Amino acid sequence: MTVTVAAPSPSWPEDVLRLNAVCPYYTMFPLDFPLQQLAARPEATRVLDPFCGRGTTLYAARLAGLPSVGIDINPVAAAIAEAKLIQVTPAAVVRLARQILNGGMRGQVPEGEFWQWCFERETLCELVTLREALLGMSTPTAAMLRAVMLGILHGPRNKNLPSYLSNQMPRTYASKPAYAVKFWTKREMEPVRIPALEVIERRAKRLLDAAPIARGGKVYLGDSVETLNGLRQKFDLVVTSPPYYGMRTYVADQWLRSWFLGGPPEVPYGTHGQIARQPNQEAFIQALAEVWAASARRCRKGARLAIRFGALPSARTDPEQMLLASVREAKAGWLVKEVRKAGTPPKRTRQAEQFGKAGSAIEEIDLVADLVGLAR
Numbered sequence: 341m342t343v344t345v346a347a348p349s350p351s352w353p354e355d356v357l358r359l360n361a362v363c364p365y366y367t368m369f370p371l372d373f374p375l376q377q378l379a380a381r382p383e384a385t386r387v388l389d390p391f392c393g394r395g396t397t398l399y400a401a402r403l404a405g406l407p408s409v410g411i412d413i414n415p416v417a418a419a420i421a422e423a424k425l426i427q428v429t430p431a432a433v434v435r436l437a438r439q440i441l442n443g444g445m446r447g448q449v450p451e452g453e454f455w456q457w458c459f460e461r462e463t464l465c466e467l468v469t470l471r472e473a474l475l476g477m478s479t480p481t482a483a484m485l486r487a488v489m490l491g492i493l494h495g496p497r498n499k500n501l502p503s504y505l506s507n508q509m510p511r512t513y514a515s516k517p518a519y520a521v522k523f524w525t526k527r528e529m530e531p532v533r534i535p536a537l538e539v540i541e542r543r544a545k546r547l548l549d550a551a552p553i554a555r556g557g558k559v560y561l562g563d564s565v566e567t568l569n570g571l572r573q574k575f576d577l578v579v580t581s582p583p584y585y586g587m588r589t590y591v592a593d594q595w596l597r598s599w600f601l602g603g604p605p606e607v608p609y610g611t612h613g614q615i616a617r618q619p620n621q622e623a624f625i626q627a628l629a630e631v632w633a634a635s636a637r638r639c640r641k642g643a644r645l646a647i648r649f650g651a652l653p654s655a656r657t658d659p660e661q662m663l664l665a666s667v668r669e670a671k672a673g674w675l676v677k678e679v680r681k682a683g684t685p686p687k688r689t690r691q692a693e694q695f696g697k698a699g700s701a702i703e704e705i706d707l708v709a710d711l712v713g714l715a716r
């Protein structure tokens with residue numbers, strides 16, 4: 341399919357968009373936001389997202405036929421986002437998985453009640469073998485297999501063909517071990533054998549059969565300012581969404597996926613480098629300002645910056661004022677053209693989906709600025 345200008349997602353066949361949903365990520369924004377920004381900027385040639393999360397902006401750029409660069413400090417985000425830039429066949433992904441599994445057991449099986457109840461023993465051995473092998477691989481096929489694995493690691497048990505490797509669990513976040521063990525034991529819900537290769541094969545075909553042509557780009561794992569300072573390319577469109585103010589870190593909720601990427605076999609409570617963990621509002625505004633300034637230094641004059649932002653009601657602050665202050669504070673030549681309410685997106689697609697339970701949806705705002713001056 342040849343596409344020159346991005347259109348909002350309803351005009352795309354559903355199967356072309358599937359790869360974008362390779363793995364859920366808590367704080368994702370809907371594909372329509374970057375698609376609309378791209379449609380409004382048909383002259384754009386290279387797109388940047390300095391807080392790329394699952395890589396929604398990168399996928400929108402791919403649909404629009406453009407290369408893109410994403411940066412994120414969370415290894416789970418970076419691993420999912422990487423898949424958005426890759427072009428491989430489902431057969432190649434399955435071949436690699438089969439080759440790894442046929443190579444015999446590797447790695448150390450984590451011990452303890454959680455692991456005994458979460459995965460059937462043979463399935464766990466396959467999982468550990470795939471994890472161990474993928475830790476040392478950096479080919480595009482390995483990156484795609486890694487993202488597929490993150491997407492099938494945990495989720496609900498269905499009646500028909502299994503889609504996930506774990507015992508009953510939510511798909512969006514991994515339950516904490518003590519809670520999960522209590523849940524399974526109370527219901528006498530023993531894990532069942534799920535052959536990893538079969539699930540990989542079904543998922544890879546579903547995701548990749550109609551994937552659009554990849555247009556190049558790269559995902560960097562790291563702090564956005566540090567990474568931007570080391571880049572050489574120039575961009576003309578930045579579409580991004582920083583962590584919402586007042587939001588707790590979601591790293592702990594992704595602990596099982598973090599383990600698959602080489603993390604410890606327990607819940608990590610660290611918040612290393614996460615902008616969301618600034619001690620106060622001023623520090624948060626300053627941290628955002630530094631990202632807008634670093635982005636400006638990597639942009640051509642006339643470039644556009646589009647930001648979706650929000651704050652938790654409990655943070656008792658005005659997200660619009662905070663965001664405007666951060667752009668002003670950047671002193672980087674960004675001229676604000678428009679600030680408008682983004683409304684409350686549909687439940688499944690909203691960035692702060694984790695607050696659904698509490699019923700405290702936050703209103704999000706979109707800010708658009710153009711680079712009129714030269715960044716210092």
Ligand SMILES: C[S@@+](CC[C@H](N)C(=O)[O-])C[C@H]1O[C@@H](n2cnc3c(N)ncnc32)[C@H](O)[C@@H]1O
Pocket residue numbers: 365367368369370390391392393394395396397411412413414417562563564565580581582583584613614615616691
């Ligand atoms: C709101 S999410 C972005 C979601 C993204 N738009 C998507 O659709 O998935 C914000 C992201 O910023 C990342 N982040 C927080 N602090 C960061 C930093 N200092 N450098 C780079 N990324 C950071 C978080 O890990 C998180 O993935």
